[in-house]
Amino acid sequence: MYAEERQQAIAEVISNRGRVSVADLSTTYGVTTETVRRDLAVLDRLGVVRRVHGGAVPASALTAAEPGVGEREYTRAEQKDAIAAAALAYLPLNGGSAVFDAGTTTGRLAALLGNERELTLITNSIPIAARVAPLTGVSLRVLGGRVRGTTQAAVGEETLSALEWLRVDVAFIGTNALSVGHGLSTPDSDEAAVKRAMVRTANHVVVLSDSSKIGREHLVSFGRLDNIDVLITDDEIDEIDRKSLTDNGIEVVIA
Structure with a gap:
C-alpha cells in the first residue's frame, strides 16, 4: 500500500x-x-x-461549533428513538424523581411518558417542560436561568443554585461527545456546568448517546467515566469502544 x-x-x-x-x-x-x-x-x-x-x-x-435543536432533532432520528425506548426501563419506580438534561434524545424519552406514571421530573429544557406539563402523573419542576437559544436550555448561576440542593433517583444526561480520555464533553462551558451539577444530584446516572458521539471530544468535559452508571447507545457502536467502556465499569446497553 x-x-x-x-x-x-x-x-x-x-x-x-x-x-x-x-x-x-x-x-x-x-x-x-x-x-x-x-x-x-x-x-x-x-x-x-x-x-x-x-x-x-x-x-x-x-470544534466548538454546536448545531441547534432544530438541526439535531432530525439527525440520527431512528437511533435516538430506539435509545429513548430502551431508557424507559431505567425510569424510577412510581413516586420517584428524575432530572432530564436538555437534548433531543432526552426529549424523545420525555415524549414517551404517559399519564399513568407518577414521577417528579426536573429539567432545564424548555421543550421537555412543554412536553410533560400536560401529564397528570408528572410533578414538573422547571429550573430557571438564562435560556440558550442553541439548546433551548436554562443555564447560569440561577440554574446551578437550584440544582445544588437537590437529590434525585436518576439523571438522564445527553452529551455531545464521549471518550475514555476526556469523558463526557460539550462545546459550551455554561451548558457543561449545568450538566456537571445534574450528574452530582443523581443516585444513578444514565447517559443517552448515539454511537456517532462515542470516541469524540469537545471543548469542555463535564463528567468522568466513573460518573456514569449506564450508557444507552445504538448498535453501530464500535466493538473496541464498547469493550473499553465496559472495562471502565459502565453498563453499555445496545438499543
Missing part, C-alpha cells in the same frame, strides 16, 4: 470510529508507530484529522 492510500484509509477509519490510537493503526496497517505518526501529521496539516495524545480524532471532533 502506498503512503497516500494508507493515509486515505486511516482518514476513513478515524472518520467512522472517532478517536483511534497510534498503536491500533500500526497493527492494522502493519507499519511502525513512527510511520503512523508521520501519516497523522500529514492528515493533520491537511485539516482532515486532529492529532491528540496517543492518536487522532476527526477534525470536527474538537
